[in-house]
Amino acid sequence: MVDIIPHHGLTQWRFSSLTSRLAGYSASAFLTADGILVDTGIPVAQAEFERLLDGSRIAGVMVTHHHEDHAGNVEQVARRGIPMCLAPETQRLVRTVEPIRAYRRVTWTSMTPLSSALVPFDPAPLELIAAPGHSADHHVAWDPHTRTLFSGDLFLGVQVRIAHHDEDPWTLIESLEAVAALEPTRMFCAHRGLVLEPAAALRAKAAWTRALIATISAHITRGATDAQILRTVMGGESLTGWASGGEYSRRNFIRAVRFRIATS
């Protein structure tokens, strides 16, 4: 299913599946007035995505990172010969799609790996800026003229206690602060849509994450186990943590902090 949501100077394509709606999730792509599409929607909505491509004038596509709710239809874009701008690491990851766990397969379905030739795209005046942390290949799309930020999965919310198994909270904090320093006036989050006062929101998330790391570090130093910290600091495992078999969980956040302390 797709909802078309107009904003000033751009259109939001908000994709969802029956299962993702039940879980309260959607994933959006954004089409600027100049025909630049940021992200490609979810694999399960491929037919709707292709209909939208048919009915739109697309100059080129920018991809924030390799996860299937952002890069889900890159092969469909490439097959049409539409130029695409994506980081080399993202390109590598979407050519060899890793098997995904059941919760992601059920929510978004697996994506078709990129196999068609890629036509490079210069998105100027928009820029693809590295903002790692959520994943190593994560980028944001930035329009310096309108000070509009397409934040991919950089933001998601202020109080995020949950982490992917390969997420790096310290790198995430650095990215949040670096992107906030651009002083965006509006931000489009792939999962929350329009976020007002984005610079303050990004800084609030950086500060909140820093404080959470400090609290977890203090517990680890005092000898607490992951299970104890999960209970006392995190309020137990999240529903997503259980559903994802731990791949996207609060326990991963604690593990990341413990690993950093052990290796620093």
Ligand SMILES: [Zn+2]
């Ligand atoms: Zn993601």
